[in-house]
Amino acid sequence: MTLIKYRNLCTSAKNHHESVLHVLERKRTKLFHHLKKWLELAIMDYAMIEEDDRVLVGVSGGADSLSLLDLLNSPMVFVPHFSVIAVNIDMGFDLSYSDYNVLETYLKEHDYTYVMEKSDIGPLSHSAYNRKNPCYLCSRLRRKRIFQIAEENNCNKIAFAHHKDDIIETLIINLFYGREICTIMPKQEIFQESMHIIRPFSYIEEKLIKKYAIECAFPTIENKCATSKTSKRMYIKTLLRELEKDNKDIRENIYKALRHVKVDYLPQNMRYMK
Numbered sequence: 001m002t003l004i005k006y007r008n009l010c011t012s013a014k015n016h017h018e019s020v021l022h023v024l025e026r027k028r029t030k031l032f033h034h035l036k037k038w039l040e041l042a043i044m045d046y047a048m049i050e051e052d053d054r055v056l057v058g059v060s061g062g063a064d065s066l067s068l069l070d071l072l073n074s075p076m077v078f079v080p081h082f083s084v085i086a087v088n089i090d091m092g093f094d095l096s097y098s099d100y101n102v103l104e105t106y107l108k109e110h111d112y113t114y115v116m117e118k119s120d121i122g123p124l125s126h127s128a129y130n131r132k133n134p135c136y137l138c139s140r141l142r143r144k145r146i147f148q149i150a151e152e153n154n155c156n157k158i159a160f161a162h163h164k165d166d167i168i169e170t171l172i173i174n175l176f177y178g179r180e181i182c183t184i185m186p187k188q189e190i191f192q193e194s195m196h197i198i199r200p201f202s203y204i205e206e207k208l209i210k211k212y213a214i215e216c217a218f219p220t221i222e223n224k225c226a227t228s229k230t231s232k233r234m235y236i237k238t239l240l241r242e243l244e245k246d247n248k249d250i251r252e253n254i255y256k257a258l259r260h261v262k263v264d265y266l267p268q269n270m271r272y273m274k
């Protein structure tokens with residue numbers, strides 16, 4: 001079952017100007033400036049955004065994605081002009097759609113251009129034939145639909161709210177369960193470079209983003225998926241938290257190790273490894 005809502009695809013210049021002024025008034029906190037600085041640095045370092053890009057922002061309604069949407073919608077110092085469209089795929093866990101309605105009200109009130117879609121991806125990923133790995137199918141289906149919406153709306157960039165801690169945790173997940181040393185990239189090309197996934201929060205810690213979401217009183221939506229409490233990511237998060245008790249630098253060390261890969265000291269072509 002799919003229901004799509006499109007709204008506000010041509011915001012008037014006046015409304016936009018007023019909303020930018022409102023944003024400026026509201027956000028001149030120390031944390032806002034800190035996040036903006038590191039967000040813009042990541043965007044510039046990886047050339048994530050170019051003049052007149054149309055950026056689809058994946059908005060789950062959690063603290064991370066609402067913060068990303070908010071910060072991308074605030075005036076930039078160094079990043080060239082671009083436009084933003086917020087996209088939410090409701091996973092179908094809550095058939096009362098109360099969270100869906102809260103999110104839509106927020107997007108309307110803040111004059112965002114948005115696409116919201118109701119789907120049954122959540123229940124489908126947990127159905128009898130796919131109980132073993134719901135996250136795999138769930139992420140695939142959601143991502144596929146996001147790519148289609150990006151294409152339908154002429155977006156050339158897709159921004160996700162993955163942050164520094166996601167990069168660290170994904171590295172460990174891939175190492176522990178995927179037999180690979182790799183993680184998510186700040187900028188990644190897809191469809192022969194006609195589109196890019198960008199992650200402007202790549203330099204920013206999760207705890208600061210959560211703090212910002214509280215500071216701004218965003219109407220954050222809790223993930224209603226039962227698997228989210230028992231996922232591999234949650235396990236790795238808990239594990240790192242435990243390890244941090246003995247070594248508070250552990251996350252930073254893992255993150256920085258990504259810049260110090262000594263390929264010559266990684267065994268290659270060993271028969272056992274194939």
Ligand code: SF4
Pocket residue numbers: 091125134135136138139225226227228229231
């Ligand atoms: S935790 Fe739930 S919502 Fe998240 S990817 Fe897995 S199945 Fe989907």
